[in-house]
Amino acid sequence: MRIVKVLMAVILVFGLSACACRTKQVGAGNVPVAAEGSILKDVHFAFDSYALDSLAREILRKNAEWLKAHPDRKVEIEGHCDERGTNEYNMALGAKRARAVKDFLVSLGIAADRMSTVSYGEELPLDPRHNEEAWAKNRRAHFKLL
Amino acid sequence: MLSNILCEFYMKKFFVGLVLTLLLPLTALAQTDIYIRGSGKLFPIALPQLCLKSGESKANREIPRIIAKNLIISGYFEVLNPEAYIEEPGKCLAPQDVVYSDWSVIGAEGLVRGTVEQAASQITIRLYLHDISRQRVVLGKEYSGSSEQIRAIAHKFSNEILRFFTGQAGVFGSQIAFSSKVGRFKELFVMDMDGSNIRQLTDDRGLAVSSSWHPAGQMLIYTSYRKRRPDLFTINLLSRRIQQITNNPDLELGGKFNKDGSLILASRSSGKESDIVLMRPDGAVIRRLTRPNGSIDVSPDWSPDNSRIVFCSDRSGGPQIYVMNADGSNQHRISFVSSNYCTSPVWSPAGDKIAFVCRAERGFNLFISDTDGSNPLQLTSYGNNEDPSWSPDGRYLAFATTFGRGSVTHIAIIRNDGSSLTQITHGRNSDSQPAWGPLPH
Numbered sequence: 356m357r358i359v360k361v362l363m364a365v366i367l368v369f370g371l372s373a374c375a376c377r378t379k380q381v382g383a384g385n386v387p388v389a390a391e392g393s394i395l396k397d398v399h400f401a402f403d404s405y406a407l408d409s410l411a412r413e414i415l416r417k418n419a420e421w422l423k424a425h426p427d428r429k430v431e432i433e434g435h436c437d438e439r440g441t442n443e444y445n446m447a448l449g450a451k452r453a454r455a456v457k458d459f460l461v462s463l464g465i466a467a468d469r470m471s472t473v474s475y476g477e478e479l480p481l482d483p484r485h486n487e488e489a490w491a492k493n494r495r496a497h498f499k500l501l
Numbered sequence: 502m503l504s505n506i507l508c509e510f511y512m513k514k515f516f517v518g519l520v521l522t523l524l525l526p527l528t529a530l531a532q533t534d535i536y537i538r539g540s541g542k543l544f545p546i547a548l549p550q551l552c553l554k555s556g557e558s559k560a561n562r563e564i565p566r567i568i569a570k571n572l573i574i575s576g577y578f579e580v581l582n583p584e585a586y587i588e589e590p591g592k593c594l595a596p597q598d599v600v601y602s603d604w605s606v607i608g609a610e611g612l613v614r615g616t617v618e619q620a621a622s623q624i625t626i627r628l629y630l631h632d633i634s635r636q637r638v639v640l641g642k643e644y645s646g647s648s649e650q651i652r653a654i655a656h657k658f659s660n661e662i663l664r665f666f667t668g669q670a671g672v673f674g675s676q677i678a679f680s681s682k683v684g685r686f687k688e689l690f691v692m693d694m695d696g697s698n699i700r701q702l703t704d705d706r707g708l709a710v711s712s713s714w715h716p717a718g719q720m721l722i723y724t725s726y727r728k729r730r731p732d733l734f735t736i737n738l739l740s741r742r743i744q745q746i747t748n749n750p751d752l753e754l755g756g757k758f759n760k761d762g763s764l765i766l767a768s769r770s771s772g773k774e775s776d777i778v779l780m781r782p783d784g785a786v787i788r789r790l791t792r793p794n795g796s797i798d799v800s801p802d803w804s805p806d807n808s809r810i811v812f813c814s815d816r817s818g819g820p821q822i823y824v825m826n827a828d829g830s831n832q833h834r835i836s837f838v839s840s841n842y843c844t845s846p847v848w849s850p851a852g853d854k855i856a857f858v859c860r861a862e863r864g865f866n867l868f869i870s871d872t873d874g875s876n877p878l879q880l881t882s883y884g885n886n887e888d889p890s891w892s893p894d895g896r897y898l899a900f901a902t903t904f905g906r907g908s909v910t911h912i913a914i915i916r917n918d919g920s921s922l923t924q925i926t927h928g929r930n931s932d933s934q935p936a937w938g939p940l941p942h
Binding site (some may be wrong): 383384386388403439441442443444446447448451452454456457464469473474475478479485 | 517684685686687705706707708710711724726727729730731750753768770772773775798800813815816820842844845858860865868879888894904908910933934
């Protein structure tokens with residue numbers, strides 16, 4: 356009876372892990388699904404710029420407050436661009452945007468080792484349309500809580 | 502997929518051993534200058550079905566079709582509609598018995614005819630180029646091989662036709678790598694330069710971008726997020742083996758091998774900096790070539806002799822094109838067209854020109870200039886046109902274009918004088934960043 360129980364438990368565990376693994380393979384990729392920030396808000400940029408305007412700084416101050424209140428949380432800052440311009444240049448521009456955000460948060464007292472940066476250039480637009488409104492949304496730095 | 506690649510590999514090996522016999526002396530070669538046309542007038546040529554002398558084969562129909570497509574892409578020819586041909590399709594006639602008036606009356610100035618003989622798996626194909634006005638054969642070739650080599654044979658003869666008319670062989674049979682969307686991912690693909698034979702190379706489930714060729718033509722270097730963070734990888738086209746070149750938190754992009762494959766040029770975004778770096782093939786950085794001044798320096802490309810490097814930098818405000826010596830000295834701006842946004846420079850195979858992209862006329866357009874920036878020529882003026890890549894002979898550029906207002910991008914080819922724009926890919930998945938491979942051996 357005991358052996359049967361153990362056996363069932365083993366089967367259950369293996370079954371579950373196999374299932375989880377498959378789900379992960381089907382659903383997940385190696386880049387995130389584009390999404391708008393909920394807890395930590397996105398900040399936006401002008402075309403071909405990685406400068407933080409006053410609105411962006413205000414959002415980042417609020418994000419910094421949350422990060423200070425949750426000292427155990429780490430974030431990845433994603434830099435994104437709109438579709439205009441070339442993919443390669445935009446990839447580098449996205450890296451600058453993410454870095455500009457990180458540097459500003461460091462200046463507000465957030466430890467640098469809690470924040471990593473990554474650029475996705477123009478490759479992961481939040482809004483797939485091809486107009487000024489969509490481009491403005493897509494030129495962003497997004498926070499992913501790790 | 503793999504068997505496809507292996508098959509190609511053997512085909513290539515075997516092709517070296519192909520019999521290539523010159524059937525007729527090329528006495529007319531000295532007179533080819535008569536045929537050279539500007540981009541305005543296209544040379545009218547007819548490509549009827551070949552004569553199937555023996556066996557069963559599709560080659561008699563396929564070869565003229567493939568050559569016709571090539572000649573159209575080349576931008577030098579107008580292929581006459583087969584429905585207008587007076588001669589019965591596939592008619593078997595000795596080259597000297599061709600009724601030239603049947604062809605001159607429909608406006609043909611050139612004619613490609615030939616024969617196919619299929620015996621077991623062996624195929625023998627004879628192809629002749631006729632000059633209609635002189636009423637004689639000006640080019641003749643015999644090819645033999647296996648029936649899988651039909652496409653390669655058609656490409657070889659297409660290259661010979663181009664050599665005859667322009668003095669320089671064509672690049673048919675070369676391949677173009679590119680990125681394309683697969684769901685929300687971008688993967689690498691490769692195709693023949695006429696857009697046929699598209700194969701997916703990667704399954705990185707991330708972003709596989711900015712590919713370029715190893716000079717030996719069997720490997721691509723590219724940037725991939727296959728391990729979630731962007732790094733440089735190489736993929737072997739035959740084995741599909743992927744090798745990681747860099748492994749760090751930085752962003753490496755736009756890897757370009759030098760002419761013997763011993764060095765890699767790339768951009769590296771690290772912290773506040775994005776600089777051009779020189780690496781060994783194992784990814785070890787030899788030195789940084791641009792100064793860490795906070796600007797974005799990206800998209801490097803070698804001059805063909807590897808003595809100089811062209812790249813894109815925003816050090817003067819918006820991105821512009823710069824040239825430096827291979828050791829990083831003498832960095833100077835060369836793009837002075839009226840645009841505040843110029844990127845993606847590529848150095849021509851002959852070394853005398855640089856192609857790049859500038860925002861102009863409400864879109865992104867291709868330009869070509871001398872290597873000092875003089876004599877700029879705008880090649881496109883419609884829609885968004887990005888990511889130029891030179892053909893190995895320097896006559897064409899492959900690039901990604903929206904063809905007007907559309908949002909989906911396709912790969913297209915254009916002559917280096919801005920004529921003969923040909924759409925190469927037709928999918929709905931936004932093909933981008935073409936990289937034109939070297940000529941097959």
